[in-house]
Amino acid sequence: MAGATKTYLDLIQECDGFPFPDQKNYARITSQLYQFRLKKVWRGDDDESDRGSANPDSYVTVGWMLASVVDQVPWTDKFRVDHGAQTVSIPWPTEGPGSALEHGSFESQAILEQLQLARKLDRVPILRKWRNESYRILGLSDGREVRMERAGSAVFGINTVGVHVLGFSRIEGLKESEDNLRLWIPRRSPTKQTYPNMLDNTIGGGMTAEEDAVGCLVREAYEEASLPPDYVKAHARAAGAISYFLVRDERAGGPEEVGLLQPSTQILYDLELKAGVVPKPSDGEVAEFLLWTPAQTIAGLKEGRFKPNSSLAWIDFLIRHGYVTAQNEPDYLELVSRLHRRLHF
């Protein structure tokens, strides 16, 4: 990697490669995709007329699917695939569920059966990585909860939420003129399936349907860095979120998964590790924790040594803490907005 220099915008583009609606290639690229749609809203009594309806206005898009993946999936009769409109939808049944909660369960069950069937027939390679973890589908405004097995999120291209923790310490005994901030940066295990050996956020993981952001944070901090739950709860500070629309490359899961679409949102926490609190690898996913100055971290980012979405979390940290500024970074305004992409669902 020596000599390779990436800009912050290059790093963002690697993680947020899906085009924007005002860009030239947007129409061409989206014309090849299928929209995964759920019924927009459960309205109770006045909902009867909508049962089984195919009216596009009564649906909301919650994911983007590759046409090649739509071809792989052995669709069950709970789904309606429209090759003309390029949509994959779950209509509500003409009889059955009568509340928002029941509708959410009906849709969750339909998705689970569909993914289990595709997995059993081994039709969709990424489903070999079945996780037994449920994620919530975002973009529904009526409060009903629809769940999807984690391994299916890249199949349907739904927006998934995770938590990224940026850990730091303050070094005592330095001169006034010296910067006392140090960042805790793990190197991923060389045997890890995705992004082996790359540098990472201090702690990170996906938020399951059963937990909230703090629950996820506390669990991951213990699993990945052996940090005590009470300490983490007392010292983690909410610090915003990053969002991006990832198009998977080889490093994310091998050649069979290239091109899968993964819009994602990562909720950020800053976590100061005070004297005597040190992260330790525990679940075998981390090879070692480095304690780097901001300047070392910036150099590592520019050399492309960080996992793509972790690059974004650290860039956001460096912006929030005044290291990357409008004075020293020509793309400042563009990269601040690119770190917070508005996802449509």
Added chain:
Amino acid sequence: MAGATKTYLDLIQECDGFPFPDQKNYARITSQLYQFRLKKVWRGDDDESDRGSANPDSYVTVGWMLASVVDQVPWTDKFRVDHGAQTVSIPWPTEGPGSALEHGSFESQAILEQLQLARKLDRVPILRKWRNESYRILGLSDGREVRMERAGSAVFGINTVGVHVLGFSRIEGLKESEDNLRLWIPRRSPTKQTYPNMLDNTIGGGMTAEEDAVGCLVREAYEEASLPPDYVKAHARAAGAISYFLVRDERAGGPEEVGLLQPSTQILYDLELKAGVVPKPSDGEVAEFLLWTPAQTIAGLKEGRFKPNSSLAWIDFLIRHGYVTAQNEPDYLELVSRLHRRLHF
């Protein structure tokens, strides 16, 4: 205002009211606008073929204009107005400037003459508020600098950059369990032309073409809050930016300016005012400075008492400092991305 309760998303929507490209009303609204365009890039020698060209691919949009404003302006021959394509462009002359710098000067001069003429004929009401301040036009990628009189920015609907400072103090002598953070919040003068009596960011102002973000910050901190430049330079910490696409309402400048388009970016700085450092009104624009707890500030926001774009700057501050979180704010993910709208120019 008693009893009125706005959500954070309501406050963002007031300041960021222009539709997004994937929304239904986007096509209808933009079909009524004109795009203000400059030549995309100065390429030196191979540029000759492009002189005087009307090829749309060689232009970049840097602003949005209302059709009613396009009708008001007495266009000079430096501009080309195409009512079919709904564009207002400045083509480069068939002879003359030969470098990026000269091209920038040529365009700046054309804009200045145009605005001076419109002002002299009193054709565009907002130009009565001529400021004698130049702003840089954003969205040009070749490094040439094109300037525009500040009062013209809402005429051409260009993206303008400002600086917002969020000032705070830490109160000493409180119990461990008490929150020691206090925010410095000015109330605007009751005689101010725009948003009288409303609450504001601690310090804020537009960045002129002659200054950079820190220069703007230091100047405004002295003008608006009597804060010493050396103190501000030493203690201000860069903290990101907010961006939004404002559609002006009555409060921004009276009935004649309703509907004007003002995409904007505000570079943010946090500024801790340590013991003995207190902001004082100096230029008559601020009636008083309040020192509020985060809870008082949140209540003031929800009552709609803050100037619209200052609401956004304080919401971002409350997010960065862990007061508004994924746990206590249901719209958290949406509002984080809405605070950082990607502007096309």
